[in-house]
Amino acid sequence: MSRKHDYNLRSMSNMMGERWRKAGDAGERSLIKAPSSASISSQGATRAARKQFQQDVTPGFVYVLAVFSALGGFLFGYDTGVISGQELLISCTVTAAALSALLGAFLNGLFGRRVCILLASFFFAVGGIVLSSAPGKEVLLAGRLIVGVGLGIASMTVPVYIAESSPPHLRGQLVTVNTLFITGGQFTASLIDGAFSYLQQNGWRYMFGLSVIPALLQFLGFLFLPESPRWLIQRGLTQKARRVLSQIRGNQNIDEEYDSIKNSIEEEEKDSGGDGPVIWRMLTYPPTRRALLVGCSLQMFQQLSGINIVMYYSATILQMSGVRDDKLAIWLAGIATLTNFLFTLLGVWLVERVGRRKLTLGSIVGTCFSLSLLATGFLISAQHSPPVTFHPLDPAMANSSCSKYQLCEPCMLDPGCGFCYRENGSALLASSCVPVNKASTEQAAWGRCSNFSLMKDQTYWAYNYCPSSYSWLVLLGLVFYLAAFAPGMGPMPWTINSEIYPLWARSTGNACAAGVNWTFNILVSLTFLHLAQYLTYYGAFFLYSSLALLGFIFIYGCLPETKGRRLEEIEALFENQLCSCGASDSDEGRQIEYIRVKGSNYHLSDNDASDVD
Ligand SMILES: O[C@H]1[C@H](O)[C@@H](O)[C@H](O)[C@@H](O)[C@H]1O
Numbered sequence: 001m002s003r004k005h006d007y008n009l010r011s012m013s014n015m016m017g018e019r020w021r022k023a024g025d026a027g028e029r030s031l032i033k034a035p036s037s038a039s040i041s042s043q044g045a046t047r048a049a050r051k052q053f054q055q056d057v058t059p060g061f062v063y064v065l066a067v068f069s070a071l072g073g074f075l076f077g078y079d080t081g082v083i084s085g086q087e088l089l090i091s092c093t094v095t096a097a098a099l100s101a102l103l104g105a106f107l108n109g110l111f112g113r114r115v116c117i118l119l120a121s122f123f124f125a126v127g128g129i130v131l132s133s134a135p136g137k138e139v140l141l142a143g144r145l146i147v148g149v150g151l152g153i154a155s156m157t158v159p160v161y162i163a164e165s166s167p168p169h170l171r172g173q174l175v176t177v178n179t180l181f182i183t184g185g186q187f188t189a190s191l192i193d194g195a196f197s198y199l200q201q202n203g204w205r206y207m208f209g210l211s212v213i214p215a216l217l218q219f220l221g222f223l224f225l226p227e228s229p230r231w232l233i234q235r236g237l238t239q240k241a242r243r244v245l246s247q248i249r250g251n252q253n254i255d256e257e258y259d260s261i262k263n264s265i266e267e268e269e270k271d272s273g274g275d276g277p278v279i280w281r282m283l284t285y286p287p288t289r290r291a292l293l294v295g296c297s298l299q300m301f302q303q304l305s306g307i308n309i310v311m312y313y314s315a316t317i318l319q320m321s322g323v324r325d326d327k328l329a330i331w332l333a334g335i336a337t338l339t340n341f342l343f344t345l346l347g348v349w350l351v352e353r354v355g356r357r358k359l360t361l362g363s364i365v366g367t368c369f370s371l372s373l374l375a376t377g378f379l380i381s382a383q384h385s386p387p388v389t390f391h392p393l394d395p396a397m398a399n400s401s402c403s404k405y406q407l408c409e410p411c412m413l414d415p416g417c418g419f420c421y422r423e424n425g426s427a428l429l430a431s432s433c434v435p436v437n438k439a440s441t442e443q444a445a446w447g448r449c450s451n452f453s454l455m456k457d458q459t460y461w462a463y464n465y466c467p468s469s470y471s472w473l474v475l476l477g478l479v480f481y482l483a484a485f486a487p488g489m490g491p492m493p494w495t496i497n498s499e500i501y502p503l504w505a506r507s508t509g510n511a512c513a514a515g516v517n518w519t520f521n522i523l524v525s526l527t528f529l530h531l532a533q534y535l536t537y538y539g540a541f542f543l544y545s546s547l548a549l550l551g552f553i554f555i556y557g558c559l560p561e562t563k564g565r566r567l568e569e570i571e572a573l574f575e576n577q578l579c580s581c582g583a584s585d586s587d588e589g590r591q592i593e594y595i596r597v598k599g600s601n602y603h604l605s606d607n608d609a610s611d612v613d
Pocket residue numbers: 179182183186302307308340489490491494517521
């Protein structure tokens with residue numbers, strides 16, 4: 001595997017200075033390749049050097065560290081996945097997550113990343129135990145609050161920890177693995193949902209209880225895993241930082257990396273200037289203010305693109321397409337979570353190949369189109385909405401708003417009503433609009449659809465959908481949506497946020513961005529049904545599509561490429577006016593292969609080496 005970095009001129013000069021300074025130190029000798037390849041004695045030596053480097057450079061430990069951290073992502077996905085559809089539980093969990101993500105900034109600064117991850121896994125485990133043994137609703141809510149606290153802390157800490165421990169050429173991939181684990185958790189939750197839907201009683205206890213296993217695994221793992229070397233340096237624990245860095249880098253010589261991190265941190269601290277709370281310093285220092293705006297907007301646009309609506313709504317979309325069996329619909333909804341997972345895997349593969357910016361832009365364009373396709377599917381279905389043909393003469397119907405609807409569409413959009421019909425081949429018979437049972441939306445308040453045994457005989461109750469022969473369009477939109485969203489808009493907001501802030505602002509920046517993610521998550525989820533009621537489904541999806549378009553314009557103008565840069569170099573990308581940074585990709589094509597030969601550093605190829613002379 002070759003190692004490629006993109007470096008800008010400034011950072012290159014810094015690195016060169018350090019490299020020359022160190023020449024002769026402790027047997028470290030550094031060579032920068034001259035414009036010609038003459039400085040490299042022979043091809044054979046080059047190959048040997050490359051081989052040596054390849055063996056040295058990507059120590060397995062960094063993968064272990066990433067996987068144990070990403071268990072936090074798994075729990076994020078699993079714990080939000082198992083409760084999808086239960087509004088009260090969702091709202092309190094997500095609210096707790098939003099608040100604790102903000103609190104996480106403070107905890108991260110004070111105790112470090114490792115302690116925060118330990119704390120998050122502790123909350124996940126305790127929450128899981130409380131939930132699975134809950135005697136009643138109150139305890140269930142308490143359990144969800146505890147899990148929410150774990151979610152908030154994990155969601156802001158894990159990407160930061162992975163980014164700070166990874167070598168630049170792997171950072172994007174490893175942080176994206178965390179989102180892969182989120183979607184993996186969501187997929188697992190949907191499988192478990194399907195499996196336990198056969199257990200009438202207590203199935204949910206096992207579902208919650210299972211989350212304790214990964215939580216404990218992560219807790220135990222982190223008792224042995226090290227603190228982030230960057231946090232240690234910032235705290236002045238330099239000896240420990242050196243030890244950790246060399247452990248993570250597989251005992252290679254880390255002098256250069258260590259010095260460069262240390263110098264940059266000192267410089268950053270000087271630059272940031274001023275006293276006062278970190279958030280204030282971030283807002284008053286233009287580069288961090290811009291980074292914060294970009295980071296939070298990315299998270300906001302991720303949620304405004306409607307991912308959690310599409311995921312949650314997938315079961316209904318399937319019911320619309322004719323899957324009447326509830327259990328089957330639950331299983332099939334697993335296909336949506338699987339698609340999300342598989343395409344996030346594609347994102348892991350692409351992130352270091354095409355870069356963050358292009359991946360995010362491509363993804364949001366696809367997201368925008370597929371949302372329009374979904375909306376069009378809903379629109380055509382609504383235009384061909386089946387009529388109400390049967391008006392039951394029940395006295396209860398007299399004061400119900402359901403009696404006024406002539407078509408399924410408005411009936412289904414009214415939260416108090418549902419569509420009860422009989423199907424004969426492709427024909428709908430005796431379709432009526434009747435009030436929903438207040439205790440369970442799975443049944444009508446009275447009549448044929450109020451009784452499961454009556455419903456067996458080709459009679460169906462559609463609460464939040466209308467039967468339609470155009471549902472394949474919606475299904476197509478759903479698949480395209482997930483394929484477009486999952487590789488870029490899903491993971492990139494997390495990945496980019498983990499790298500765009502200088503160290504002193506990193507935990508606060510990530511906390512704010514994670515807080516924005518959770519806040520918009522809840523806003524979008526809670527407003528969807530009302531939105532659908534006022535704008536109809538197609539209106540709501542056209543709205544999400546327009547928001548995604550706005551997101552595209554913002555990202556196009558304001559998101560710089562961070563691929564391959566050291567974390568300490570990234571601040572420079574935000575030095576210019578906001579929304580001129582998107583265009584500053586000029587040095588994107590410049591690639592430098594940087595390899596180590598028995599304690600010496602060689603630049604084997606630099607397609608613009610004269611720049612750094
Ligand atoms: O990045 C993740 C991922 O895309 C998930 O599928 C989604 O449910 C989350 O809200 C999001 O933050």
